[in-house]
Amino acid sequence: MTFALWLGLLSLPAAAVATLAVPRAARALAGAGLLAAAGGVAAVARETANGRVLGSRGFEVDLWRAGLALAVIVVCAAPVVRGGADDAESPYRWTVFLGTAAAGVASLLAADTFSFAAFLVASTLGFGVLCFVRGSRVGLRACVRFAASDLVAVTGLVLVAAEGMRVPPPARGAGAAALLTAAVVRGGVFPGTRWFADVLGEDTAISAVALGVMRAQALALVAWVSSSGSEWGTVMAVAAALSAAVAARHAMRESSVAAAGTAQFAMVVAAFGLAGASAVQGAVLLAAGMFLAAVIVVGGRAQGWVSPTVGAAPLGATLPGAALVATAAFSRALGDRPMFVVALPLAAALVWLAQAGVSGMRARGEAAGGTSASTAWFVAPAAVIASIAVAPGAALAAIATAALASGASRLVVAPLPAIPNELGIVFVVAAAGVAAAGLPRGRSNDCAASVLRAPGFPLRDPSAVRAVVVIGCLVVGWLAVLFVQGVRRGFL
Amino acid sequence: MLLAGRLDGSALVVLVLLLAARAAPVAVSTEPPAVWALAMQMRLVPAWIGVLAVGLVRAGSVQMADVRGANAVAGLAVARGSVVAVAAAWFALVAATIVIAAPGWRADAGAARRLEIVAIAGQILLIVTLFAGPQVRAWTDAIPWVAASAVGAAAGWKGASVVGAEWAPRAATVLAALAFGLVLVGGRL
Numbered sequence: 001m002t003f004a005l006w007l008g009l010l011s012l013p014a015a016a017v018a019t020l021a022v023p024r025a026a027r028a029l030a031g032a033g034l035l036a037a038a039g040g041v042a043a044v045a046r047e048t049a050n051g052r053v054l055g056s057r058g059f060e061v062d063l064w065r066a067g068l069a070l071a072v073i074v075v076c077a078a079p080v081v082r083g084g085a086d087d088a089e090s091p092y093r094w095t096v097f098l099g100t101a102a103a104g105v106a107s108l109l110a111a112d113t114f115s116f117a118a119f120l121v122a123s124t125l126g127f128g129v130l131c132f133v134r135g136s137r138v139g140l141r142a143c144v145r146f147a148a149s150d151l152v153a154v155t156g157l158v159l160v161a162a163e164g165m166r167v168p169p170p171a172r173g174a175g176a177a178a179l180l181t182a183a184v185v186r187g188g189v190f191p192g193t194r195w196f197a198d199v200l201g202e203d204t205a206i207s208a209v210a211l212g213v214m215r216a217q218a219l220a221l222v223a224w225v226s227s228s229g230s231e232w233g234t235v236m237a238v239a240a241a242l243s244a245a246v247a248a249r250h251a252m253r254e255s256s257v258a259a260a261g262t263a264q265f266a267m268v269v270a271a272f273g274l275a276g277a278s279a280v281q282g283a284v285l286l287a288a289g290m291f292l293a294a295v296i297v298v299g300g301r302a303q304g305w306v307s308p309t310v311g312a313a314p315l316g317a318t319l320p321g322a323a324l325v326a327t328a329a330f331s332r333a334l335g336d337r338p339m340f341v342v343a344l345p346l347a348a349a350l351v352w353l354a355q356a357g358v359s360g361m362r363a364r365g366e367a368a369g370g371t372s373a374s375t376a377w378f379v380a381p382a383a384v385i386a387s388i389a390v391a392p393g394a395a396l397a398a399i400a401t402a403a404l405a406s407g408a409s410r411l412v413v414a415p416l417p418a419i420p421n422e423l424g425i426v427f428v429v430a431a432a433g434v435a436a437a438g439l440p441r442g443r444s445n446d447c448a449a450s451v452l453r454a455p456g457f458p459l460r461d462p463s464a465v466r467a468v469v470v471i472g473c474l475v476v477g478w479l480a481v482l483f484v485q486g487v488r489r490g491f492l
Numbered sequence: 493m494l495l496a497g498r499l500d501g502s503a504l505v506v507l508v509l510l511l512a513a514r515a516a517p518v519a520v521s522t523e524p525p526a527v528w529a530l531a532m533q534m535r536l537v538p539a540w541i542g543v544l545a546v547g548l549v550r551a552g553s554v555q556m557a558d559v560r561g562a563n564a565v566a567g568l569a570v571a572r573g574s575v576v577a578v579a580a581a582w583f584a585l586v587a588a589t590i591v592i593a594a595p596g597w598r599a600d601a602g603a604a605r606r607l608e609i610v611a612i613a614g615q616i617l618l619i620v621t622l623f624a625g626p627q628v629r630a631w632t633d634a635i636p637w638v639a640a641s642a643v644g645a646a647a648g649w650k651g652a653s654v655v656g657a658e659w660a661p662r663a664a665t666v667l668a669a670l671a672f673g674l675v676l677v678g679g680r681l
Contacts, residue, residue, distance in 0.1 A: 252534050319508065327502040330545075330554045337676060340545070347504055347541045354512045355534060 037073045040066075060111040060167065064223070067284075068216040069105045071291035075212030076101035078298045079204035093133050097205040100126025104213030108220055112165045113157045120217060121150050127209050131202075139206050142199045145185055146214060153182035153221065168224040176230040179221050187218035187265045189243050193250075197258035204298050211294035215265060219287060226272035237273025237342045240266045241329070245345035248352035257297055260356050263349055264290040264318055270346060271325040279328040285321025293318075319357070322350040503556045506618060507544055511537070513611035518596075529596045535661035536591050542668025543591070546584040547622035549675045550577060556621075564627035568636060576678040581623050583671035587664045588619040592644060593651020594660040616644030 044054060044066040053062045061069070076098070100123055107119030124146045131139030156171070156178030163170040171179050181190070188196025188210070199210045226233060244266035251259035264286050271283035329343035515533055518526045548554055550569055551562035566572055569581035592615055624640040626633045 249534065253531065323502060323505050323508060326504050327554050330502075330504065330548060334549065334552055334554070340676075344541055344545060347507075347544070348537055350504065351508055351511050351537045351540070352534065354508050355515050355530070355537075357512075 037070060055111060058111050058115060059106070059109040061109050065108050065220070067287075068219060069108045071287070071294075072101060072104050072108065072212045072216045075291060075294045075298060076104075076208045078295045079208050093130065093205065096126055096129050096133070097209070100130065100209050101213060104209070104217065107217055111167055113161065113167060113169050114165060116167060117150075117154050117157055120153060123209070123213050123217065124150050127206070127214075130206055130209065134203060134206065136202050136206060138195075138198045139202050142195055142210070145191075145195065149182040149185035152178050152185070156182060168227060171225045171228040172230050176225045176228060176232050180225045180230075180232055180236055183218040183221035183225070184239075184269065186214050186221070187269070188214070188262055189240070189247075189266050189269070193243070193247055193259065193262045196262065197256065200258045200297065208294075208298045211261065211298060212291070215261075215290065215294070218265070219268060222269050222272050226275060233273045233275060234339075234342075235273075237270045237329075237339075240269035240273060241342040241345040241349070244270060244349040245352070248349040248356065251356040252352040255356065257293065260318075260353060261290055261293055261297075263353055264293070264322075267322055267325055267346065267349060270342060271328070274325070274328055274332060274342065276328055276332070278324050278331075282321045282324030282328065286318055286325065287321075289318030289321060319350075319354055322346075322353055326350045502554050503544055503548060503559060503618075504554065506556060506614075507540060510611055510614045510618060511540065513607060513614065517605070517608040517611075532594060532596055532657065532661070536594055536664065539587050539591050539661065539664035539668045542665065542672045543584045543588045543619070544622070546580055546668070546671045546675045549672070550581070559622060560625070560627070563621075563625055568626055569623040574678050576674050580671040580674035583667050583674065585619070585623050587667035587671060588623075589644070589647045589651070590655055590660050590664040590667070592616065592619070593647040593655045594664070595652040595655065595657045612648045613645075616641055616648065619644060 044061055044063065053060050055061075080094070080098070103119050103122040103126060107116050107123060110116040110119060124143065127146060128140065128143040131143055156175045157169065159173070159175030159178060160169045160171050163172075169175075184190040188199075196210065200207045222236075225236065244263045247259045247263035247266055250256060251263055268283045268286045268290070271279040271286065326343065326346040326349075329339065329346045333339035333343040511533070515530060518530045518533070547559055547569070550573075551559040553559065553562075563569065570578065570585060572578070573581075592612065620637060620640040624636050626636055628634060628637070
């Protein structure tokens, strides 16, 4: 059953071997491995949606960990599959890169803390080698920070080892503080955020490891601390919320994708600090948006392949996720006033991220030499909500539940509610935005445009087509919301 | 639909949609003033959050329907409640007026202009819903809605000539913070 997953993992070194001689074959293998890994995760999802954990030979996987592993695989496969300027570099460097990615995946699936620590250090070593071969001083400086985070993480794991070495460890006290510190350093939030953003200015391999491997490992650590009911939860939420606001403001002001990613990560940390079903669901969506953005940043750099709809996808997951987290924070603050220290920055981060989406699209339009961006961009950032949040709403709940097996599940104390209305509302607006943004504009290469240009399609005037599709999306989306509300209220 | 209470939903979602709609016409333009306008909108966000938080604390809920319910049950925020709560509502109202009236970029015509008008109207309705919109049971209940909306529309239309770009974000944020502090002290229903 997990054969496909392991096949996917094994394909990474296979792709590396192929890279030695034939880059195209390497890309084909990496693409096949990606598909296999996705199939494996789907199989794991089916088997573990009820909280079951699959284990084999020192590794374990549940839905949460499978999701993180898939994120690493997708982010790291992006530069390989897409190719680009880095093809001219040493194939051995690509081998190191893929080995680092494999170590990152292995760390997420480790069944005990000793193995986790070993793969954690291996990931950092791989990152260091990549930077050394490249001659990247910025990368090496970041590697020193990652190594420091390894040291702190290992210290934390030793401190909590008395409670057992199973994953997730029961992290409390000083051990939890150490793990949390390691997580925020690894995630690029501390000390400062500039150094992590600078790393993303390096080549695709270094960026992919930083955005994929390091961020996923950081999320795993954060989930451990949060699910242990640690006394550091509130501190974590406050610090992360303030960091998120600062990073989101920076993302808005500078149209910085790196800062937006930092804001997303900080909001995920804040959500885990808040705990609760809604916050965890929001965290899952935010994490999905963060890794989608990483794929686009890493893969899109190679050949500029990002179409408008694809470009809007990360914020499509981010905005509803951030709305859920901020709403959960406000709900808690209304009963516990000091928590406004968390709620207000998170609300500001949410708004600034939405505005950053607008300004980012605008900057992209200018860079492409366009005269203007589409007015639909104000809603297009919510694009993939249909596929991520609404359509598989049960899957979203299952992923949040999978924190159970991974440790974060204790946060979900009650049966998960049906799809929150906020998601349905955003879906309605987003569907119209996607349709309006993706429809023909002369040179658009979106798939929607291709369909509508097909010979058999009855409408030829782009404005009429756009109007029809927007209205259709609104109607369908509205029916979806009514259906969800009907189910929730027992009418259906 | 959210503002009218036909859908349950977080007030934060309403705010995000409205502010994104307000930013959209700026995104359409590549003119230099649009960049400045986008920065101005970014600086106004803390004031918006503060104003919204005042309404939410008073209602004791994040849901838009509950905010409307608070006005229906306890009366208008600007007239009913403790002295501290009423003062908080007025401070928030003034802050919101400054925010809406703050100078910005105006689209010339077309879809961008229409979108901007819709966004400003939505922002005005949000403020009215938070502080001055009663439940409509008789025709007299429409008076506060119409009056508050008219004031908001006038502020949005002509306020830019009165409100200075240099001091508007700071003043609005200070007033919103003051209102938030007051409502925390004694403003909850």
